[in-house]
Amino acid sequence: MLRSCTAGLRSIWALRGRREGAPRLSMDLQPARRLFSTEKVIHKDWALPNPSWSKDLKLLFDQFMKKCEDGSWERLPSYKRTSTQESEDFKTYFLDPKLVEEERLSQAQLFTRGFEDGLGFEYVIFKNNDEKRTVCLFQGGPYLQGVPGLLHGGAMATMIDIALGSCTGGAVMTANLNINFKRPVPLCSVVVINSQLDKLEGRKLFLSCNVRSVDEKTLYSEATGLFIKLDPEKSST
Numbered sequence: 001m002l003r004s005c006t007a008g009l010r011s012i013w014a015l016r017g018r019r020e021g022a023p024r025l026s027m028d029l030q031p032a033r034r035l036f037s038t039e040k041v042i043h044k045d046w047a048l049p050n051p052s053w054s055k056d057l058k059l060l061f062d063q064f065m066k067k068c069e070d071g072s073w074e075r076l077p078s079y080k081r082t083s084t085q086e087s088e089d090f091k092t093y094f095l096d097p098k099l100v101e102e103e104r105l106s107q108a109q110l111f112t113r114g115f116e117d118g119l120g121f122e123y124v125i126f127k128n129n130d131e132k133r134t135v136c137l138f139q140g141g142p143y144l145q146g147v148p149g150l151l152h153g154g155a156m157a158t159m160i161d162i163a164l165g166s167c168t169g170g171a172v173m174t175a176n177l178n179i180n181f182k183r184p185v186p187l188c189s190v191v192v193i194n195s196q197l198d199k200l201e202g203r204k205l206f207l208s209c210n211v212r213s214v215d216e217k218t219l220y221s222e223a224t225g226l227f228i229k230l231d232p233e234k235s236s237t
């Protein structure tokens with residue numbers, strides 16, 4: 001779900017307060033099933049600053065929010081739970097009730113948003129629709145460690161997948177992801193993922209990105225991805 005940046009700016013301080021406060025889950029002591037029900041959750045936007053964000057991340061965030069003011073860029077909100085529209089988009093293809101119990105599905109959440117503030121994936125994505133590109137600001141927390149003191153390559157791959165996916169629209173799936181890890185990323189540092197749509201060929205979207213340090217001096221990774229727009233005539237399950 002995209003939202004205009006102007007609206008984002010208007011409500012950002014209110015949302016900051018919400019993010020930093022207690023989770024807005026229903027606390028009416030209903031059974032767990034109701035607690036996890038999407039109807040009962042007030043969706044919180046996680047792509048907003050919280051106290052764990054480093055100075056670098058906050059600075060870059062503020063710079064991009066400024067770029068949003070003329071409408072050329074927009075900040076993409078991010079939610080733990082899939083929106084009703086997204087669920088509908090994918091239901092046709094994947095949600096075979098025989099494969100996933102409704103109970104389990106009601107607990108589902110985006111795994112990059114499943115960590116306490118600062119421990120896992122802290123990120124925000126800005127999109128330039130005209131230029132078909134996005135910039136993802138990412139700070140990988142201590143629970144994403146691979147080699148001691150360094151970010152796990154799988155965590156980087158996850159963020160690359162999400163960053164590339166943010167250049168697409170509608171119901172798409174990653175078909176191919178190629179990553180060259182050139183330099184290790186220090187744990188808890190901030191990296192910038194620049195992604196772009198290179199080519200659209202029928203249902204195939206060819207994308208690429210690079211991952212750099214905030215000062216742009218270090219190139220950590222380069223990647224290409226192929227995403228496929230799902231065909232409504234086909235079901236993948």
Ligand SMILES: CCCCCCCC(=O)SCCNC(=O)CCNC(=O)[C@H](O)C(C)(C)COP(=O)(O)OP(=O)(O)OC[C@H]1O[C@@H](n2cnc3c(N)ncnc32)[C@H](O)[C@@H]1OP(=O)(O)O
Binds near residue numbers: 202203204229230
């Ligand atoms: C907000 C949250 C963001 C989260 C982002 C998360 C993104 C993900 O993690 S997605 C999960 C990982 N990906 C998957 O599980 C996908 C599994 N694969 C699939 O379901 C299917 O293979 C799918 C949907 C990608 C394509 O299937 P289908 O729609 O039947 O397409 P299909 O007809 O096989 O191929 C279409 C075209 O793509 C090409 N293609 C498909 N796969 C590949 C591939 N791996 N490499 C190269 N080309 C490919 C085909 O050759 C064909 O080309 P052409 O049209 O020129 O003949």
